[in-house]
Amino acid sequence: xxxxxxxxxxxxxxxxxxxxxxxxxxxxxxxxxxxxxxxxxxxxxxxxxxxxxxxxxxxxxxxxxxxxxxxxxxxxxxxxxxxxxxxxxxxxxxxxxxxxxxxxxxxxxxxxxx
Amino acid sequence: xxxxxxxxxxxxxxxxxxxxxxxxxxxxxxxxxxxxxxxxxxxxxxxxxxxxxxxxxxxxxxxxxxxxxxxxxxxxxxxxxxxxxxxxxxxxxxxxxxxxxxxxxxxxxxxxx
Numbered sequence: 194x195x196x197x198x199x200x201x202x203x204x205x206x207x208x209x210x211x212x213x214x215x216x217x218x219x220x221x222x223x224x225x226x227x228x229x230x231x232x233x234x235x236x237x238x239x240x241x242x243x244x245x246x247x248x249x250x251x252x253x254x255x256x257x258x259x260x261x262x263x264x265x266x267x268x269x270x271x272x273x274x275x276x277x278x279x280x281x282x283x284x285x286x287x288x289x290x291x292x293x294x295x296x297x298x299x300x301x302x303x304x305x306x307x
Numbered sequence: 308x309x310x311x312x313x314x315x316x317x318x319x320x321x322x323x324x325x326x327x328x329x330x331x332x333x334x335x336x337x338x339x340x341x342x343x344x345x346x347x348x349x350x351x352x353x354x355x356x357x358x359x360x361x362x363x364x365x366x367x368x369x370x371x372x373x374x375x376x377x378x379x380x381x382x383x384x385x386x387x388x389x390x391x392x393x394x395x396x397x398x399x400x401x402x403x404x405x406x407x408x409x410x411x412x413x414x415x416x417x418x419x420x
Contacts, residue, residue: 236397236411293405294363299349
């Protein structure tokens with residue numbers, strides 16, 4: 194079946210540090226890949242997405258590139274801020290059509306110190 | 308445009324009871340999905356409804372059920388509650404099943420004592 198593996202957390206960084214959060218996946222076909230973010234006390238929000246190999250998703254300074262050869266979709270940001278403190282989930286959606294559903298990784302908590 | 312609204316936000320139940328959670332999707336969205344979020348298992352898909360029909364279902368026991376109404380609002384029900392059902396239940400909507408961005412509500416946090 195489909196699965197998403199994220200690096201173990203939590204991650205604590207100082208403000209302006211470089212961020213990488215690893216994500217690899219297993220899926221049949223050509224899934225779409227997503228990063229969702231969950232701020233404290235809130236639901237999930239879509240951060241960025243990529244729908245085909247070599248696509249780069251970007252938003253709010255975050256980037257991730259769909260790498261089919263390594264089945265990866267690592268999240269990066271060049272300079273994190275305290276406001277980036279949240280839980281980050283990598284997800285995939287394989288299958289098109291009405292049976293499609295999102296499969297999430299376990300999430301990783303990011304804390305950014307001033 | 309109003310977001311996805313879930314009620315209640317917090318609730319406490321005891322083992323053996325049942326619970327019903329409600330979700331109002333974004334206006335115009337006809338698909339509603341439900342997810343269970345726990346520290347141990349992360350986010351797990353429960354089911355998705357579109358046009359009042361269940362289109363997809365995750366690997367949960369029959370105690371977990373749902374339905375969708377003609378106005379696209381959805382409810383999920385958990386019967387015979389167990390301690391392990393304590394979780395944040397998230398609802399998400401999108402325009403139609405199987406495609407498009409999911410918009411999540413803030414969740415209903417269920418504690419089973």
